[in-house]
Amino acid sequence: MIGSIRTLFNSITIKIILGITILLFILTGIGSYVINDHKDYIAKVNGQKITNTEFDQAFNDEIDHQQQILGDNFKYIIKNDFYLNKIRQQALMYLVDKSLLSNYANNLNLRISDDQLKQVIFNQQYFQINGKFDNTQYKNVINKIGLTVDQYIELLRKELSIQQLVNIIVNSDFILPGEIKKLANLIFQKRSIRKATINVNKLEKQQNTTDDEIEQYYRQYKDRFMIPEKFRISYIKLNADNIKTIVNESDIKNWYNNNKFKYNISGRNHYKIIQTKTENDAKYVLDKLKSGMPFSELAKKISVDPISAQKGGDIGWIKFADIPKEIKNSHLNKKGQISDIIKLSKGFLIVYLEDTIPNKSTPLSKVHDNILNQIKKENIQNIFDKLNKKISITALNNRDSLKDVEIATGSKIVKTNWFSIDNMPKEIDYSAIMDILYKGNISTGINSDVIKLDDYHSIVIHIDEHKQKEIKPIKQVKLQIITMLKKDKAKQQAKLQANQLINAMDTQKELNIAGIPLTKSKIISRNSQDPIDQRAFDLPSPDKGKYSWGIAEDAKGNVVIIMLNKIVPYHVSQDTIENLTKIFIKNNSEIILKTLVSNLSKNAKIKYNL
Known part of the structure; x- marks a missing residue:
């Protein structure tokens, strides 16, 4: 739940603090599931369905968000199944938490006035022409996403009511009665555990494989044995670093007068x-x-x-x-x-x-340097745009070679060695270039158009040679497959054995028979970074005279059986509670929000249809 609340907090609360609405979500995806009667759903919250379409939209939004954060590093992360599953879980919990907050906002009779709605709609650039709200544009956009104006207003009202609720909580000392003490007990709680490790590497040496298994594994997971697509290219980079521009004081004053609304403080x-x-x-x-x-x-x-x-x-x-x-x-x-x-x-x-x-306006003297830099930036970009247009014509007039571009720019042609998507040279490691190469927008032996890298840099590329991706021969990867098969078999055997042991009538006795010793008891705290310790805090409290058992995996891939002996209580003093309350109010809006959603979740009927 903490992970999902963090996602909710980042994606809703932070947007409210920055004054950003969730209008884009409505415009890009919500229409498809509002007017269609979807029978399929992934969860129900108090009888209200969360459809698969909503889930897909939330998942895709988070993927886009991660891509913006990680930039070019995203191409490596997106291949990780664990990472993708975590995003799916967070997307689902985000929708569940959001539904809980929406219901709570309704119960509190939080309402968004017509004036508030108008203010939000009028300020959206999607509904503006030349910087001003246009009613025809507004209706056209709404119609394009398959909504009526009334449907859109209702959806926007609902989104804003959630924002209003979260904003109130974030900017208040809202604490549910008794929740601080419960949180304190959870935070300071300690647990006594013992561990028994099943050595997967030892089991791996006992495994055997057949040629049929190797062949089947090779066919089933052939994507793991691919030789990636490769390129060798030539390129010429353009930049605006040496472009100079002069800005007069009259230019600055005119800019200020024409854009005075930007400097009004409401x-x-x-x-x-x-x-x-x-x-x-x-x-x-x-x-x-x-x-x-x-x-x-x-x-x-x-x-x-x-x-x-x-x-x-x-x-x-x-x-x-x-x-x-x-x-x-x-x-x-x-x-x-x-x-x-x-x-x-x-x-x-x-x-x-x-x-x-x-109301008041910021004087010119306070924003003079900012305006100067803004005008310089625009002037440089305009000059650079003209240069890019000129080079574009040159590159496309003679697409067989970069020679004409070299003459026009005065820059030397640079040639690369062979590279793939995973080891692009640093000088050309941009998503825009990657898209051109891997989406087949240009052919071998042909110049690209000018590719904009950012406001001050662009590039023209020429594909010299290209090799399609191919599968490595089975002989080349046979030993690798044997190792993978043995490791998979060993891990499956270890997990099966662990499940049999923790479900036995006397787990400790069966562990002794199997020759798998339990460690001595160890007291752990919730702030431990060890994933096995963290797993121990997910186990239910043991009944008197009994133990709770669980299974985890250590950093080496071994299967670990966890024995939870007892919960070590912590007496929370009144001073501690008061100090925690001050800390939570001042710095931990996320914890306050978590407490609210956790409480709402306990009293809600949530059904998952996974």
């Missing part, structure tokens, strides 16, 4: 609220406030909003553009003002304006 209001179920309760609150009772004290005692009440009604700072319509209509504009009773769809609200910061 004003904000700091609010406190008291929410009541009935109008009479709201009237009672107003009377108490008029008699001089502090707002925060009343909020803690009376407000039915479980999150803000704990903070004395504090809901934090809200930008002018994001203020909910209900609060905006109360026309609070001076520090210390209290609203009249505001009727909500469910319940009533009284708002207190704690503080306010007006």
Whole structure:
């Protein structure tokens, strides 16, 4: 669960902190499963299906995200089955956790106002033409993904309500009663274990293989014995490093005036609220406030909003553009003002304006150097783009050779040795070049067009020679296959033996008979980095006079039987709990979110259909 919460925290909470919506997810994939009646699903959360289409979208989004983070190193990681399975698990848990939070947001009656929706929609570049919202463009985009405007609004409202919930939690000291003590007990808990190791290398020496097994393994896993596709190319690189440009002060001033909106700092209001179920309760609150009772004290005692009440009604700072319509209509504009009773769809609200910061603009002097660099960058890019267009014409006019490009650029042709996707020369190790080569966009003996590597660098390549991938002959890999087969057989035998032993009536006695000794008892803590110790913390607490057994694998590939003797309790002092609470509130929004989702998960009906 911790891994999935980390994924949820990174992919939702961080986006909220940065002010980014999840609109792109809706635009790129959600339409296909909203309007289609999918009978297949991968999980149900409180009766609500998570379809395979949703899962595929979440998985693909995470793959794209990882590719952006890892860059060219992604090509090595994507081949790892363990890595892919982990992403699949995280994608599924992300969707489950997201569904739990959506239900919780509904139960709390968190609502996204029409003004908030409009603000988000108007600011999306997908719906803009020349930097301004265009209604026709908006409808066209929605129609293209197979949604009606009403369907899209409902989906966006749901996504934003989740963001609102997480944002409230991240920016508050929201702690569920008793959860800090439970977390403290889990964090400081220790366990007493013993281990018995089945030596896989020893079993490997006892294994035999047949020619039929070798042949079958060779056919089944032929991709493991491929000689990769190889290339030998020539290339000429272009760069903008030597391009110089002059920027006048008048240019900087004009840029500032034309883009002044970028330097506006939005004003904000700091609010406190008291929410009541009935109008009479709201009237009672107003009377108490008029008699001089502090707002925060009343909020803690009376407000039915479980999150803000704990903070004395504090809901934090809200930008002018994001203020909910209900609060905006109360026309609070001076520090210390209290609203009249505001009727909500469910319940009533009284708002207190704690503080306010007006709109203001950043002066030119503060952003002068940034604008100077921006104009220089644009000028250099424009000059470089013109150079690229000129070289593109030269490269394509005579595609048989780079000689004309060499003359036009004044740069020497560079030739490579043979290379494959796994050992591309550092100078040309770019995904853009890889795509050109391995997607067959150009033929041997032909120039490419100009390939843009980044804003300041590009390249033209010429494929000199090309070798298709091929399978190594079985004779060449026979010894390798024998080793793999023996290792697989040995590991299967070790796992089978381990399962038989832990399911025996007397596991310790059977271990002695098998000559597999148990180590002495060892006390381990949860912060251990040993994967075997981590596995021990997944085992259920043993019953009195009994043991819990589990199986793990050590770094050498041996199968390890874990014997959990007992849980070593830790007495959590009140001082420790108070200190942990302060730490969690200040630095551990992720843990707070984990606590909430864990609690929601315990009370939810979750069914997996894997």
